[in-house]
Amino acid sequence: MGFIGLVVVFVTVFGGFVIAGGHMSVILKAAPIEMMIIGGAALGAYLIANPMKIIKMGVKYSIKALTAKSQTKADYTQLLQMLFQLFQLFRKDGPQAVEKHIETPEKSEIFAAYPSFMHNHHAVHFLCDTMKITLSADLSPYDVDDLLDFDIKAIHSEEHHAQHAVQTVADGFPGLGIVAAVLGIVKTMDHLTEGVETIGRLVAGALVGTMLGVFGAYGIIGPLATKMSGDFDAEGRYLHCIKAAMVALQRGAPPLVCVEYARRSIQPEERPSFDEMDKATKSIKKAA
Numbered sequence: 001m002g003f004i005g006l007v008v009v010f011v012t013v014f015g016g017f018v019i020a021g022g023h024m025s026v027i028l029k030a031a032p033i034e035m036m037i038i039g040g041a042a043l044g045a046y047l048i049a050n051p052m053k054i055i056k057m058g059v060k061y062s063i064k065a066l067t068a069k070s071q072t073k074a075d076y077t078q079l080l081q082m083l084f085q086l087f088q089l090f091r092k093d094g095p096q097a098v099e100k101h102i103e104t105p106e107k108s109e110i111f112a113a114y115p116s117f118m119h120n121h122h123a124v125h126f127l128c129d130t131m132k133i134t135l136s137a138d139l140s141p142y143d144v145d146d147l148l149d150f151d152i153k154a155i156h157s158e159e160h161h162a163q164h165a166v167q168t169v170a171d172g173f174p175g176l177g178i179v180a181a182v183l184g185i186v187k188t189m190d191h192l193t194e195g196v197e198t199i200g201r202l203v204a205g206a207l208v209g210t211m212l213g214v215f216g217a218y219g220i221i222g223p224l225a226t227k228m229s230g231d232f233d234a235e236g237r238y239l240h241c242i243k244a245a246m247v248a249l250q251r252g253a254p255p256l257v258c259v260e261y262a263r264r265s266i267q268p269e270e271r272p273s274f275d276e277m278d279k280a281t282k283s284i285k286k287a288a
Contacts, residue, residue, distance in 0.1 A: 042169050080259050176213055
């Protein structure tokens with residue numbers, strides 16, 4: 001929906017301007033120089049304020065916010081099916097049976113059957129690394145709970161640094177728009193003897209800077225940062241779902257109960273119903 005939202009913002013703002021009798025030629029003429037000032041200053045501040053790792057993450061997750069969608073009920077259903085199949089194999093054939101899947105997940109037949117999980121690299125490492133340590137060390141359910149909490153916090157801390165960096169750019173855009181406008185007024189002062197038409201054109205160009213600063217902050221970059229935050233929260237809920245199942249497994253719960261713990265941790269709008277999961281797990285049992 002990100003690109004659709006951008007289209008709506010541009011069409012309604014500039015479409016309304018044109019319908020009201022405005023001339024886009026004024027904006028189009030002034031915009032390149034004004035955006036060079038505003039965008040260049042914003043980019044420079046972004047580079048000054050952040051290490052290269054955060055800079056790259058900010059760009060990466062900004063693009064992802066425009067193109068990627070959050071987890072759906074179908075994605076969670078796949079996740080629960082995969083967990084059930086993996087835990088059932090563990091319960092039936094022992095640790096050795098699951099080792100090949102968690103050691104090389106890209107070659108696992110189980111994981112390959114659930115593409116939405118495999119495309120989530122954080123989730124793959126989160127699950128596989130946890131199963132590796134639980135199979136090689138005698139950890140209590142409380143140890144596993146703490147371990148996964150630390151992992152989720154570490155992942156989110158780095159991600160939210162990137163989101164905060166983009167939000168800071170959005171917060172600074174209106175001020176940089178004023179800087180561009182002031183420079184336009186300073187330029188206008190050199191043309192006071194050239195008549196009202198020239199002065200009006202130059203002032204209009206200067207005001208475009210203010211408009212672009214505010215428009216960029218509240219119409220594009222700010223919403224983008226908000227979407228990034230929402231994406232990170234959604235990713236966290238996905239990991240918490242895996243965590244709930246892993247902790248239940250460590251307590252010795254059967255696969256079906258582990259999956260039910262995970263299912264109950266999902267938000268109601270995205271949560272598969274009990275009957276839906278019952279059918280999904282029965283289909284796995286039949287296939288086995």
